[in-house]
Amino acid sequence: xxxxxxxxxxxxxxxxxxxxxxxxxxxxxxxxxxxxxxxxxxxxxxxxxxxxxxxxxxxxxxxxxxxxxxxxxxxxxxxxxxxxxxxxxxxxxxxxxxxxxxxxxxxxxxxxxxxxxxxxxxxxxxxxxxxxxxxxxxxxxxxxxxxxxxxxxxxxxxxxxxxxxxxxxxxxxxxxxxxxxxxxxxxxxxxxxxxxxxxxxxxxxxxxxxxxxxxxxxxxxxxxxxxxxxxxxxxxxxxxxxxxxxxxxxxxxxxxxxxxxxxxxxxxxxxxxxxxxxxxxxxxxxxxxxxxxxxxxxxxxxxxxxxxxxxxxxxxxxxxxxxxxxxxxxxxxxxxxxxxxxxxxxxxxxx
Amino acid sequence: xxxxxxxxxxxxxxxxxxxxxxxxxxxxxxxxxxxxxxxxxxxxxxxxxxxxxxxxxxxxxxxxxxxxxxxxxxxxxxxxxxxxxxxxxxxxxxxxxxxxxxxxxxxxxxxxxxxxxxxxxxxxxxxxxxxxxxxxxxxxxxxxxxxxxxxxxxxxxxxxxxxxxxxxxxxxxxxxxxxxxxxxxxxxxxxxxxxxxxxxxxxxxxxxxxxxxxxxxxxxxxxxxxxxxxxxxxxxxxxxxxxxxxxxxxxxxxxxxxxxxxxxxxxxxxxxxxxxxxxxxxxxxxxxxxxxxxxxxxxxxxxxxxxxxxxxxxxxxxxxxxxxxxxxxxxxxxxxxxxxxxxxxxxxxxxxxxxxxxxxxxxxxxxxxxxxxxxxxxxxxxxxxxxxxxxxxxxxxxxxxxxxxxxxxxxxxxxxxxxxxxxxxxxxxxxxxxxxxxxxxxxxxxxxxxxxxxxxxxxxxxxxxxxxxxxxxxxxxxxxxxxxxxxxxxxxxxxxxxxxxxxxxxxxxxxxxxxxxxxxxxxxxxxxxxxxxxxxxxxxxxxxxxxxxxxxxxxxxxxxxxxxxxxxxxxxxxxxxxxxxxxxxxxxxxxxxxxxxxxxxxxxxxxxxxxxxxxxx
Numbered sequence: 012x013x014x015x016x017x018x019x020x021x022x023x024x025x026x027x028x029x030x031x032x033x034x035x036x037x038x039x040x041x042x043x044x045x046x047x048x049x050x051x052x053x054x055x056x057x058x059x060x061x062x063x064x065x066x067x068x069x070x071x072x073x074x075x076x077x078x079x080x081x082x083x084x085x086x087x088x089x090x091x092x093x094x095x096x097x098x099x100x101x102x103x104x105x106x107x108x109x110x111x112x113x114x115x116x117x118x119x120x121x122x123x124x125x126x127x128x129x130x131x132x133x134x135x136x137x138x139x140x141x142x143x144x145x146x147x148x149x150x151x152x153x154x155x156x157x158x159x160x161x162x163x164x165x166x167x168x169x170x171x172x173x174x175x176x177x178x179x180x181x182x183x184x185x186x187x188x189x190x191x192x193x194x195x196x197x198x199x200x201x202x203x204x205x206x207x208x209x210x211x212x213x214x215x216x217x218x219x220x221x222x223x224x225x226x227x228x229x230x231x232x233x234x235x236x237x238x239x240x241x242x243x244x245x246x247x248x249x250x251x252x253x254x255x256x257x258x259x260x261x262x263x264x265x266x267x268x269x270x271x272x273x274x275x276x277x278x279x280x281x282x283x284x285x286x287x288x289x290x291x292x293x294x295x296x297x298x299x300x301x302x303x304x305x306x307x308x309x310x311x312x313x314x315x316x317x318x319x320x321x322x323x324x325x326x327x328x329x330x331x332x333x334x335x336x337x338x339x340x341x342x343x344x345x346x347x348x349x350x351x352x353x354x355x356x357x358x359x360x361x362x
Numbered sequence: 363x364x365x366x367x368x369x370x371x372x373x374x375x376x377x378x379x380x381x382x383x384x385x386x387x388x389x390x391x392x393x394x395x396x397x398x399x400x401x402x403x404x405x406x407x408x409x410x411x412x413x414x415x416x417x418x419x420x421x422x423x424x425x426x427x428x429x430x431x432x433x434x435x436x437x438x439x440x441x442x443x444x445x446x447x448x449x450x451x452x453x454x455x456x457x458x459x460x461x462x463x464x465x466x467x468x469x470x471x472x473x474x475x476x477x478x479x480x481x482x483x484x485x486x487x488x489x490x491x492x493x494x495x496x497x498x499x500x501x502x503x504x505x506x507x508x509x510x511x512x513x514x515x516x517x518x519x520x521x522x523x524x525x526x527x528x529x530x531x532x533x534x535x536x537x538x539x540x541x542x543x544x545x546x547x548x549x550x551x552x553x554x555x556x557x558x559x560x561x562x563x564x565x566x567x568x569x570x571x572x573x574x575x576x577x578x579x580x581x582x583x584x585x586x587x588x589x590x591x592x593x594x595x596x597x598x599x600x601x602x603x604x605x606x607x608x609x610x611x612x613x614x615x616x617x618x619x620x621x622x623x624x625x626x627x628x629x630x631x632x633x634x635x636x637x638x639x640x641x642x643x644x645x646x647x648x649x650x651x652x653x654x655x656x657x658x659x660x661x662x663x664x665x666x667x668x669x670x671x672x673x674x675x676x677x678x679x680x681x682x683x684x685x686x687x688x689x690x691x692x693x694x695x696x697x698x699x700x701x702x703x704x705x706x707x708x709x710x711x712x713x714x715x716x717x718x719x720x721x722x723x724x725x726x727x728x729x730x731x732x733x734x735x736x737x738x739x740x741x742x743x744x745x746x747x748x749x750x751x752x753x754x755x756x757x758x759x760x761x762x763x764x765x766x767x768x769x770x771x772x773x774x775x776x777x778x779x780x781x782x783x784x785x786x787x788x789x790x791x792x793x794x795x796x797x798x799x800x801x802x803x804x805x806x807x808x809x810x811x812x813x814x815x816x817x818x819x820x821x822x823x824x825x826x827x828x829x830x831x832x833x834x835x836x837x838x839x840x841x842x843x844x845x846x847x848x849x850x851x852x853x854x855x856x857x858x859x860x861x862x863x864x865x866x867x868x869x870x871x872x873x874x875x876x877x878x879x880x881x882x883x884x885x886x887x888x889x890x891x892x893x894x895x896x897x898x899x900x901x902x903x904x905x906x907x908x909x910x911x912x913x914x915x916x917x918x919x920x921x922x923x924x925x926x927x928x929x930x931x932x933x934x935x936x937x938x939x940x941x942x943x944x945x946x947x948x949x950x951x952x953x954x955x956x957x958x959x960x961x962x963x964x965x966x967x968x969x970x971x972x973x974x975x976x977x978x979x
Contacts, residue, residue, distance in 0.1 A: 167380070170376055170380070171373050171376050171377065173372055173373075173376070227398065227406065228406050228409045228410050229410075230395070230398050230399060230406070231398040231399060231402055231403060231405065231406025231407070231409070231410075232403070232406040232407040232409065232410035233399050233403075234399055234400070234403040234407065235399065235400055235403065245410060264395070264399065268399060269395060269396065269399040269400055272395050272399065273392055273395060276388055276391050276392050276395065277388075277392075279388060280384070280385055280388035280389075283381070283384045283385070283388070284381060284384070284385060287377050287378075287380055287381035287384065288381070290377045291374045291377045291378065291381075293370070295370075296370060296373065299370055299373045299374070299377065300373075303373075303377050303380065306377075306380065306381075306384070307380060310380070310383075310384040310387075314384070314387045314388070314391065317391045318391065318394075321391060321394045321395060321398060322394075322398075323394060
């Protein structure tokens with residue numbers, strides 16, 4: 012696991028260095044490096060902690076988290092249209108990233124009570140409520156991108172908890188219905204455009220499809236061996252939008268080519284595989300759900316981002332964990348991976 | 363152990379499904395990468411090449427400059443510039459030939475600019491400024507042939523008054539690499555002030571350039587605008603200059619070589635700053651062709667030289683009021699002490715001649731100023747010595763830059779024995795002191811230094827700090843010169859113009875009363891029996907005059923230097939008189955009554971050393 016994280020970390024630093032040059036803000040790469048180191052420290056610290064103790068603390072942590080989120084409209088200043096960032100002694104942190112980890116922990120702690128092979132209705136409802144509360148508060152900020160990443164937590168919990176097939180079918184059906192309703196009444200025109208343009212990327216090559224197309228050009232033109240670090244025309248000429256966050260993988264793919272991007276995808280695959288294997292080796296249900304939850308969230312997030320960059324899913328505003336620029340996300344991921352490592356470390360513990 | 367382990371097998375099965383699903387999707391991403399980066403690589407690479415995003419720098423218009431009454435000194439006007447997008451340049455030779463055909467610049471120069479543009483990577487470069495309509499039309503018409511070119515609307519510095527404000531306004535040039543690294547506001551290729559006001563107040567006038575990012579198609583046509591960051595225009599500025607007087611000074615100087623400086627003696631506010639000959643400031647409003655630059659540099663009259671601040675002249679007799687103030691201040695003489703001038707003096711066994719061959723007879727201090735008696739000041743110099751003369755000169759600001767905002771000012775020279783040993787390698791000769799007594803020899807001042815010294819003599823003894831923007835300079839500093847001293851000096855200077863025997867008495871009729879002092883300084887060693895009118899131009903004396911008005915409470919000091927003008931009273935005083943009349947009197951369009959055969963200065967140089975012959979210009 013450490014190998015995979017280290018590989019991704021190095022790639023992240025190199026890609027950020029490149030995009031920092033393109034955006035003419037040299038501070039980006041340096042700060043990203045610092046966060047990577049802090050995240051690594053977090054990983055080691057939480058690996059040495061006992062996840063079961065943390066699970067016991069989960070209700071308290073969860074209560075505090077929800078409280079902070081509820082107070083965000085009061086505490087956080089409006090920044091580019093949302094109240095998602097909290098100023099804290101010269102830094103700004105994004106509580107929703109940390110709350111996500113707490114929510115995973117809370118769900119895992121709750122799962123201890125359901126030792127049956129099948130989840131009953133009451134249990135499913137409780138799990139849903141536990142995930143929905145913070146997700147709803149985050150959506151209110153509004154930070155829809157992050158709110159969406161709470162959904163995999165619920166899905167993982169329901170799946171691992173053993174929801175009956177009939178219920179899944181009902182869920183999917185209502186999901187489709189809900190999507191239809193949302194499309195008609197809730198989605199804003201630009202969000203509709205995003206979905207439509209993924210179905211046909213050439214719909215509007217300079218409008219809504221612009222990001223999608225530029226990203227594909229970046230990845231594709233990288234070829235087998237890439238254009239070399241700091242030499243990607245797509246990124247250096249700033250064709251690529253949001254290149255230090257959502258589209259960081261496109262920068263990497265353009266500059267290091269198929270070999271480099273395959274290495275990175277392999278590293279993510281290795282990391283995910285490792286997390287799920289830890290979950291399977293866990294000594295108890297809490298450990299399994301904790302690692303499984305972390306794995307699912309990371310998997311969904313990474314895969315949606317990668318799919319977006321290679322042009323097979325709409326641009327959702329979901330970042331690539333460990334690669335994209337952002338301290339809160341990096342730290343939260345470090346903590347989550349630390350807890351997974353703790354599950355692994357204590358897999359044979361009897362007490 | 364009776365520990366009943368929770369049955370985790372179903373959970374493990376479901377986890378395995380998640381694991382398999384994740385890995386499958388990762389493999390899917392890998393497959394997609396193979397398609398994009400290997401199978402379709404060529405297609406996407408072509409797309410990347412056709413992807414033309416242009417970042418067009420938007421120059422910030424420079425701030426306007428107005429004079430004290432709000433009249434325009436510097437402005438901007440719309441003008442087209444030629445941008446080259448180096449990444450899109452396919453055929454250098456063809457493009458160069460096309461542009462050379464439009465008379466934009468010689469092919470050689472265009473080629474070197476293209477090379478420089480290509481070195482600065484992805485950003486467009488300005489290849490030429492100030493395109494004519496014909497050139498703009500031709501470039502637009504050939505858009506599809508030369509898509510790397512674009513005629514881009516911008517603004518250009520303009521100065522309605524042209525050359526008369528050239529030195530004051532200063533020049534613009536592209537920011538140097540050092541400037542770029544020092545100042546983050548600047549962009550590659552941006553024009554910045556290089557001299558004059560433009561340089562001194564570049565931080566005010568310069569503004570911040572913006573950016574326009576647009577997507578263009580393969581033919582260079584704009585398809586959409588991605589981003590726009592509008593430029594922040596430079597701020598307007600009001601300066602203390604008086605354009606009416608500046609114009610008058612230029613008209614009075616006509617095509618003579620020299621400088622005029624006008625100061626408000628009460629504050630040090632600069633009203634006139636003129637140097638002649640000048641250049642057309644429009645040449646420096648954009649990117650100057652190196653050939654034109656060389657041409658200006660090699661002009662023997664040195665039009666780029668800001669003579670008002672940078673040229674050093676022996677002050678000649680304009681130094682005498684300074685000595686008068688000094689001798690009274692140190693009580694070396696009383697105003698009524700007299701000297702008998704018989705047309706010269708013999709000091710240290712050498713003859714020093716007064717300019718008036720027949721002598722001035724018995725003169726006191728005021729009379730000595732009025733008639734500019736050299737003999738009086740020869741004896742004074744002999745009696746007080748170099749050290750004390752130097753102290754008086756320095757007291758009134760000579761030998762130190764005045765500190766005006768415009769850079770490049772000369773220090774001037776107030777000699778001393780120590781200076782002589784250091785700079786010339788031999789001790790000071792006593793005979794030279796006698797020459798310094800009449801402002802000759804190695805004593806040098808700039809026109810603005812003379813104006814500052816005279817301002818102190820007429821404003822109650824305050825050394826002013828000349829400035830173009832009010833409030834930036836220190837307030838005038840008191841020199842502690844008693845009014846009793848100053849009133850004698852001023853009275854002497856009034857008699858120069860208004861006295862019966864005054865050297866500038868011909869300037870008085872038909873105008874307002876003013877005071878001042880004439881000066882004539884030698885360029886080459888005087889030869890007996892040769893009239894200055896018969897000398898070649900470059901060997902004639904420099905003509906100086908420093909004047910002020912109104913008499914009671916002066917509001918303007920004007921220092922005039924006419925290089926090789928021959929005689930201060932004939933060449934320089936009329937210029938000052940005309941400016942002062944424009945400022946305070948009713949203008950007489952007929953012009954000045956100019957003396958036809960003025961008296962010649964008769965200064966015998968020190969026998970031990972010739973005066974600083976030919977030094978100043």
